[in-house]
Amino acid sequence: MIKELELKLLPEEAANPEVIRQRAVKKSGVPAGRVKDVQQLRRSIDARGSRPFFRLRVAVYIDEQPTAEPAILERFQDVSKKEPVLIVGAGPAGYFAALELIELGLKPIVFDRGKDVRSRRRDLRGIQQFGEVNPHSNYCFGEGGAGTYSDGKLYTRSHKRGNIEKALRLLVEHGAVSDIMIDAHPHIGSNKLPQIVANIRETIRHYGGEVHFDSWVTDLILDGGKVRGVVVNDRDEYLADSVILATGHSARDIYYLLDRRGVSLEAKPFALGVRIEHPQPLIDRIQYNQSPRDEHLPASSYRLACQVDGRGVFSFCMCPGGLVVPAATAPGEIVVNGMSLSRRDSPYANSGTVVAIDMEDLEPYQNKGVFAALELQRAVEQKLFQYGDGSQRAPAQRLPDFVQGKLSADLPDSSYIPGLYPAPLHELLPSGIYTRLREAVQTFGRKMRGYYTEEANVIGTESRTSSPVRIPRNPQTYMHDDVLGLFPCGEGAGYAGGIISAAMDGQNVARAVQKWRVEV
Structure with missing residues (x-):
């Protein structure tokens, strides 16, 4: 019993x-x-x-002993001679689609424009220390996607979208600690994720799949409304009748490629704002009523949201005991994101604080059509870069100065390695975004006594919350209605919002590919 x-x-x-x-x-x-x-x-x-x-x-x-379930990987068999399925992107959506395809008896061939997870570290050092942005290898592009060098948060609200337990078990079978199976808000940490990602790659290869790095998909091979394969690096052709697009939320070139090829796209809501960094002991004192916190308690976190002038303003991707990192994917941009190591032991806490984008924000970009939101995103990122000194130093203000609309004389210490400099974010951000952020952070300060403090840095800009473009697909077949055999997938296609939801979407799409192949 x-x-x-x-x-x-x-x-x-x-x-x-x-x-x-x-x-x-x-x-x-x-x-x-x-x-x-x-x-x-x-x-x-x-x-x-x-x-x-x-x-x-x-x-x-x-009166009975527990029985362990067999490992999922025990069901895998060699697929090296099976029918190929091409996967564009080696993030969680792409890699979990590949694992699912192997289990279903199909051969995944994965292409990623970036480098393998270890080689990628050199380019992260380049952007952190020298301000050099490699457009193919950075915090967003490369093996494991944007989630690899992040907090590794595994919490999702998408419980009806797939098998969360299966996704978590696969992570454990590839080296994650088993605690992720029981924690209400599990995370892995950016120091642990790279080896787990590498282990998944080796599983794919061990069972006959392929993974190719430095392989930028530059075109689709189409024939009469059907996909026939992809072109890699403007040179090499790979043929298959099924292509899974799992490119992540920052692969803007894919959206423009699809548009050129006459594949329909849709505008998608996203959010834009700043990243706010506090001392972690301050957040612990607010949340736990103790400082220093009990040694058996993890670094505390928060989740905040309110409505300002009919628009949602909310915290996003909160990283307790974390670091702020540069997340630009092209030269000439300032983009920031957050990450944490597995112990979450940094003396800082940071969170994106963003405003839902609405049509009034997009009026200057209406001539861009479906790309209006993407162009707003790009324009803000470039404006903040142009205000600076040409490096990845980020513009910032003390929180009260941000609210009062004045330049900070100096700034608190920060985890952001390239460095911060005082800048008028109240002038650099779109006015509708700034005014709502100004109101919201004061509301958050009333909800969390101590949140509104001169010890907090407001850092620009948090702009890659999600893709501002959706690649539409049929909800039953998971296939694009315009192109037979083209399966949009994951966060870049607009159907996920984190590691686990992207992984589950990859699994769902892989099953849809197998079902479609059986039917045709």
């Missing part, structure tokens, strides 16, 4: 497996000798009271 129970434990108790077992046995009402095992099913932090504690859901095995 298996009995599921809820436990409420102090941080030091939740860190002790023996205490968890004792509490579970006691609450079960069963003699200790009959309890064969206690396993954690779910773990979350409740910090609403004066002292934070953990809520655990556990399974108590009474």
Whole structure:
């Protein structure tokens, strides 16, 4: 018999497996000798009271031992001689599509414009220390996609879109800690993700798939409304009757390629704003009512949202104990993002704070048609770069100065390695974006006493929240209605918003490819 129970434990108790077992046995009402095992099913932090504690859901095995499920990878077989499916992009959508295809008996051939996950580090160093942006290898492009060198957050609200447990299990089978299976807000960390991503690549190759780096897909091979393959690096042709587009939210060239080829696109809502960085001990004090925080508690986080003049303003991609990093994908841009290591032990906390883009923001770009939002995004990024000194130093203000619309005399310390400089973000950002951010951060300060402080840096610009363009697809077939065999996928196509949702979309699309092949 298996009995599921809820436990409420102090941080030091939740860190002790023996205490968890004792509490579970006691609450079960069963003699200790009959309890064969206690396993954690779910773990979350409740910090609403004066002292934070953990809520655990556990399974108590009474008179029986737990049985382990077979590894997913045990179902894989060699596909080197099977029918090929071309995948454009080696991010979570592309790699999880590849794994699913292998399980289904098809051969994935993956192309990524960037480098493998280890070689990519040299280009990250180039942008961090020297301001050199490689347009094919950066924080967004390269093996693992934008998520590899990020916080590695695995939380998703897309529970109806796929099998979350399967995606998490595959990560564990490739080296992630098993805690991600039970944490309410799991994450891996940018120091752990590269090896996991490399392990996935080796799995794909071990079972007969292919992964090609420095392979920029520059054209589609189309024939009478059907896809026949892709052109790589303006030179090499690869043929197949199925192509999965999983290029991520910053591959602007793909949108323009599709437009040139007469493949329909749609404008898509996105959000734009800034990244706000606080000292982590300040956030801990606000959220946990303690500083320093208990050694058994993780760095605290927050989620904030409000409406200002009919528009949503919200925190995005919050990185506790994290770093602000340069995320430009082309020379002449300033884009910032956040990341954390697995221990989340940086003395800083940062979060995107963004405003939903509406038609009034896009009026100057209406002549760009479906690319109006993309051109707004690009224009803001370039404007902030042009205001600076030609490096990746980012413009910033102290939070109260941002609200009051005045240039900061100096700035607090920051995790941002290229460096910050005082700049009038209140003038550089579009007026509708700035005025709503100004109002929202004051509202957030009332919700979180201490949030509104001179110790916080407002850094521009957080602009890659999601793709401003969608590649439409049929909701039943996952295929583009204009091109037979073309399967838009993941965040770049407009159907995901993070590592796990992109991974699940990749799995769904792979199954759709296999189903379509059977039917035709």
